[in-house]
Amino acid sequence: MTGLRDDALGLYLSIPFCRSKCTYCNFASGVYPASEHARYVDRVIQDLGAAGQWADQMGLELPRSVDTVYLGGGTPSLLAPELLDRLFAAMREQFAFDPDAEITVECAPAQLADSTLAALAASGVNRVSLGVQSFIDTEAHSSGRLHNRTIVAEDIRRLRAAGIANLNVDLIAGLAGQTFASWDESLKILVDSGVPHASVYMLEVDEDSRLGREMLSGGARYHAELVPSDDSIAQMYGRAIEMLAAAGLIQYEISNFCRPGFASRHNLRYWQRRPYLGLGLDASSMLHAVADEARASAPPYVLRSTTTDDLTAFLEGAQPVETAWLSAARQHEEAWFVGLRLNAGVKVAALKREFGPVMVAAAMEVVKRQVESGLLTSSGKTVRLTAEGQLLSNEVFQEFLGLEMETATAESKTEK
Ligand code: SF4
Structure with a gap:
């Protein structure tokens, strides 16, 4: 596909x-x-x-x-x-x-x-x-x-x-x-x-x-x-x-x-998080940073930018209104909520390779709760939305926001 x-x-x-x-x-x-x-x-x-x-x-x-x-x-x-x-x-x-x-x-x-x-x-x-x-x-x-x-x-x-x-x-x-x-x-x-x-x-x-x-x-x-x-x-x-x-x-x-x-x-x-350039009113881009040896072992940083949604401002030359570098933790959250949109689901091993086991472990706690609620299914290897989960997808995706904080907490607990 x-x-x-x-x-x-x-x-x-x-x-x-x-x-x-x-x-x-x-x-x-x-x-x-x-x-x-x-x-x-x-x-x-x-x-x-x-x-x-x-x-x-x-x-x-x-x-x-x-x-x-x-x-x-x-x-x-x-x-x-x-x-x-x-x-x-x-x-x-x-x-x-x-x-x-x-x-x-x-x-x-x-x-x-x-x-x-x-x-x-x-x-x-x-x-x-x-x-x-x-x-x-x-x-x-x-x-x-x-x-x-x-x-x-x-x-x-x-x-x-x-x-x-x-x-x-x-x-x-x-x-x-x-x-x-x-x-x-x-x-x-x-x-x-x-x-x-x-x-x-x-x-x-x-x-x-x-x-x-x-x-x-x-x-x-x-x-x-x-x-x-x-x-x-x-x-x-x-x-x-x-x-x-x-x-x-x-x-x-x-x-x-x-x-x-x-x-x-x-x-x-979009759903596979591959690079795109969006131009024109209210368009987004997602591009990878040029490879940097200093952080070669980390996932590539990506930049998300969005243009204005005001046509007059755009015609007068307004530049992107929002530009943000996405941290690895933020990319990991996105990997869940865009990946779950696809019926093929999210492959857990691939995310572990990309983001490391600590981050993915925090997400799997969310998965466990959502499986209990009937909104996700998990074989351990692949996680998918259920039919009910597809109807309530925004609520499911919301649960994956804030993992960054949960991961930080998990890491600090591990350090103690
Ligand atoms: S008004 Fe909105 S929904 Fe209708 S054609 Fe234009 S963009 Fe599409």
């Missing part, structure tokens, strides 16, 4: 433009005039050109070989073809794309012009993620989406005709007005479409979204009163796991399902 290398890079570009704002969305995205698109692309291209110098200054390895590229958003397919051409040309000028690099672009159905599709295919895009969310027209419409199921089917046909057959469809369980019957229907249409990858998210309403504000303060504009209960959403999620598995789309991560060989290689980079 991997094929990913630490000496190659995943490249992420955030494109924060949308044609309309979905009711549940709290991403750093919005509706902006086309003139802002061009300024934005200029700034991202500038950052692509400056990435090498920035990495040198920070003492970071910046692999020049790229094996995954992901344009997310927002709706990257809203960029004019010439802006997409410029972005891909700038990426290829700075980095060498592997011949089999996975190159994904997020597209909104009904918002993919023929000229854009031609530009994507000509730029080497070989994977498209479609933000469908529901195949039921009333649900899609009341969430602020601009498509219907006929248009989605037509977009899938056009993408395949353009040579892009590696397709993902996103669905959300818990949209306003959704019922068990309508959810089953959406899943069935997804399966019948033959796409090799699906992402299924349980609606998490954020108070910064229009739907979230309505749920807190009342109102009927965004149909907050029709949002299914948490229990119903959990049941819908379980139903998705069953129906997709029966159709050969096997769950490999909490929210992701695929036919064999079609896992999202770019997202695996």
